[in-house]
Amino acid sequence: MSDTTLPSLKPSPRRATSPLRSRALRARVSHALAVLFGVSLLTFLVAHATGDPVTLLLPANAPEATRIALAHHLGLDQPLPVQYGLFLLHALQGDFGRSFLYGQPVAPLVLQTLPATLELAAAAFCIALLVGLPLGVLSASRGGVASAALQLLSMLGLAMPAFWLGLMLVLVFAVQLHLLPVDSSGGVSHLVLPALTLSLLSLARISRLVRSGMQEILDRDFIRTARARGLPEWRVVWVHGLRNVLVPVVTMAGMELGDLLSSAVVVEVVFAWPGIGRLSVEALGARDFPLLQGTVFIAGLGFVLINLLADILCARIDPRIASGATSSGSIAP
């Protein structure tokens, strides 16, 4: 190594090149597409393996001719590969068919419920991040009350299933204390209990990740350097320290948001929240194949997009990811 700038580096990679180099980006996108394909195939197979919608839609004593006619009308008399092929072909054009249950096109039906779920997931995500991040930092840098709170919350979040936690919160805050409403209609106060229930697991995981990351980073040489510059302790911790744990945290937060979407199913059912999760449970119960496929596909799409976004964000935080340099300074994701 000579005492000059490394020749391969461009003047300012953070601004001059895209966050992820385009080859890496293309790999991510094709991976995402493969995941989506897998998800749709799996839902299709599982749904078809577990029941026959015709039996559920018709009364038990319906004549055989009616059954055959209905099966034909719904396209269920065709071979499975053909059914799946047709589904895929239409889905690519944004057409998920008609719901058996509602007799309406699936896409608008699902999209109608989407805002409610997003509202719930976003609220839960904000709670998890806005509480979990500071809690993790404080418990690593100070210990004390923050550490105790973190212990308690992770016990609650990691050990209890969401439906039980939800029921407990309802019992305490709504039924006993009459502080908050149980039902799901309108207003911020209605959001509190479901969002809290949904957030706790993510909150626990995020704060634990932040804490262990910070504990490792605060022992690094550059933290000692920051102190040797006479910087105030808050700047050492929240600027020099936190920035170096953000990459794994953002990666995990992306996955958490995906997890929140799937946990939302349970929470929506417990709190009768009119979202995509409750709709999918309804669709599963009725063997409403198009509706089920539609909900799962759209949820899967959301999941994949979130993770893609997290990858891009990480490359913005740590320029070494974008330039392909080794990340010896910050902790590995």
Place this chain on the structure above:
Amino acid sequence: MSTHLVDVSGLDVRFGATHAVRDFSLAVAQGESVGLVGESGSGKSAALLALLGLHPEARVQVSARTLRVGGTDLLSATGPQLRDLRGGVAGLIFQDPLAALNPLLTVGAQVSEVLRRHRRLPARAARQEAAALLALVGITDAQARLGHYPHEFSGGMRQRVMIATALAGQPRLLLADEPTTALDVSVQSEIVRLILRLRAERGMGLLWVTHDLALMAGIVDRVVVMYAGRVMETAPVDALYGRPRHPYTQTLLASLPRLDRPHRPRAALPAEATAPGHGAQTGCPFAPRCPRRFSACDTLPPLFTDGATQAACWLLA
């Protein structure tokens, strides 16, 4: 009150059971340059970090009779006083600039934060001044380099950045912990020259920690030789090279390659545990390796003064 930049006596640093620095004393006058020499593990860094109170209290036990740097008494200093001292009175340069610079902050941000903290410059002015500092330490195209991250610099350039951050608070004292050890040989002398030039221009005191006794000639006024956490000898650099008094210093000098007599076989230190050890040292810590050991050496020797030299050896008694 002394007018010394550094005034330390009776300094002890313990990492739990490891007693890294023992009864250590050091004085650095205004503008003086001192070399702190010792082999790996002799406690040089541990002593240096104690000068800025950088040992984490929870894990490291530091005690001293006197511990003053630039007029600040570290034994009684408050948080704000400590932070004014760090970077403002004394700038610190570490051995490995890649590890010592924050990988996720631009070098501009890392120089600027010192300027804002110690010179109270507003953001824009700090950026201008940061560019000027980078140029001063020999980084070309400094203005454009402000937005770069440490990993985009070569080792030598990174150490220049480190030096710029240490200078930014206009300190009266520069503390350098083996600033060239992690660098390529070709770059080392450039960094040495840079530090010496800056020291001369700004009239700073300098405390240079190294395990390379040969390097100290022509760099510092005075040398302090450490062994097993203790000061063995301190002397003006010429006296130390010309007439080393302590057997340890003599062995060290004898093991250096000599340009005037290149084929002379080098005397090697008898191999022996050099760890600072656990528990009490009763006799002279160098006794197990000392070629001139005699009966008195079972008792710990104090520092004996002879002219400008001080040495912890019973031979001087």
